[in-house]
Amino acid sequence: MINQNSKILLEVRGLHASVNGIEILKGVDLTVKCGEIHAIMGLNGSGKSTFAKILAGHPAYEVTAGAIIFNEQNLFDLEPEERARAGVFLAFQYPIEIPGVANNQFLRLAYNTIQSQRGKEELDPLEFDDFIRDKMKLLEMNPDFLDRSVNEGFSGGEKKRNEILQMALLEPKLAILDETDSGLDIDALRIVANGVNQLTNKDNATILVTHYQRLLDYIVPDYVHVMEAGRIIKTSGKELAKELETHGYDWINAEKSFNKTGVRL
């Protein structure tokens, strides 16, 4: 929901970044205010997942220029775990499996770490069990999944639900959902989207990184950005996603040319 008086949560200016010496981001600018939902769309390789990982501080990427201010803090001053504790959450595109580590143990440690950071009470295993079961209902998850190892042997849909469950637990200020819709069937998509919708409020913000318009039928964005070759080349309202779905990404380039020359190609 757009409110011009909302506080700016994330301010990205002229962000350049590379991996293994290859420049992926070539000057990204983005402003996200509290209460807003932003969708970043674009073709594979346009840099949108890289952008998501850089916000979370993934060590494989090197920031070469630009600035990111998150909640009045220089994000680059914070280590990945400090960013998480400050309220940056990344729902992974490919959540990794961690054999032998029980999901409930992992979730409780993450929850308690964030809680203690916020000066709030930590929960013992029994209290946590009640708490987590409640949250799991939101995502229509089977309780036996708590005793399984983190993401091990999970289906694609279960992994994505587990990500949103963690989002529900950690109550981030900024949630970045990296292609959360990929690999989901229509029922799982509805459940996940419903979960996200219930978690958004006027004090937090969400960035949806996605390839398809499909997710945006369920989670309605305030802004849609199109990323191409490491830059955001177009920003508009939610209707942009529909146009992209209809015309494809080439349409943007065509429109750009049209604007420059006055002649539609």
Added chain:
Amino acid sequence: MSAVLQNLVNQPYKHGFVTEIEADIAPKGLNEEIIRLISSKKNEPEWLLTFRLQAYEKWLSMPQPGWQNVKYPEIDFQAISYYSAPKPKKKLASMDEVDPELLRTFEKLGVPMHERAALAGVAVDVIFDSVSVATTYKERLAEIGIIFCSFSEAVHSHPELVKKYLGTVVPIGDNFYAALNSAVFTDGSFCFIPKGVKCPMDLSTYFRINTEESGQFERTLIIAEEGASVSYLEGCTAPRFDTNQLHAAVVELIALDNAEIKYSTVQNWYAGDEKGVGGIYNFVTKRGLAKGANSRISWTQVETGSAITWKYPSCILRGENSVGEFYSVAVTNHYQQADTGTKMIHIGRNTRSTIVSKSISAGYSNSSYRGLVRIAPTAENARNYSQCDSMLIGDQCGVNTFPYIQVQNNSAKVEHEASTSRIGEDQLFYFLQRGIGAEEAVSMIINGFCKEVFQQLPLEFAVEATKLLSFKLEGSVG
């Protein structure tokens, strides 16, 4: 992040110091004379000297084994001193008479003897450079007929038992290092649980190698008679040296009808520095004979130290319905090498065995699981389940699995599962992104991986092992 972790893993070996106690060291080299010297120093009966000399004869005819997947320069057995003992003093009547320097050593190690014994309720048979210095709780155990003493002592106080069982599970010519041990062993532990007695406490021995370049050859013999049971703990630390030290122990376990022996080891010997210089060579023969019906032998080991580990705690399942178990965690870092596993020899009917092996390799280390499951023609309805999981940290280390399965009876069921995984940047990043610090993350991943084995350890050992693993590996991820 990796710099912080790097620092952690590069912490110097905590137990690296040398105690200054005058040692009585035999001249370097091995020959019949040295063996006679050892035997006479220890005042041994003739039959034991004969045992040693026969083993020596056998050893001379055996080549050094070369099949294991570890590399090291050829060992010059003539450059090793085969006997060292603290200067003989008059017989010790109590702990107070123990050399205070020695007691301080144990304190440095965090093992204050009397405290440990009293607090943990553990009888500690302390081995210090091959000679037992003091044995605690012996009297209490003696009241219920349990004999728990140094091997040398047993030779004098219970020669009939030693003579009856010594070499029956690991024959003198079993392998190169077992033959060497049989010829030159200096001391070790002896444990006898008589018929029907359940040992009321965990029995524990702390081994410690102290004299530079003195090979250490321990001999342990544990016998559980009909219906008896015992849990035995072995823990090791050693001071830091630059020259390699050879350790070739032999452990024999014998379980009669309905008897149970559980043998747990946490091994943390000096592994050499981060460049692979120094460290202990650990060439051990451990074997249990489940001789009686319904007997059970269980090995649990957490191997974290030594430059080279070469060790296959095994079970011979002769009695009907006997059970053999092997639970192992082997951790290697830097340039450590481990070739470890087990042998389960099924001879009796309805014998069952379980093998759970976990290996974790970091740095430039190499770890191999080598296991044999043999089902003899006589072993009707034998069952085996084996699981071998390996975890790699970084991309310079290696793991191998060598399962040998020989089945000679059609009714047998043998299962083998194996997996290999890797702790990588992405796994760690997943924890970090949820706010969990790197150290805690590594510890959680490792302990998760080793869970099935740690569950088998006695409680205080499990806690120790958990800490030890985190300490050994924290720095290697990132």
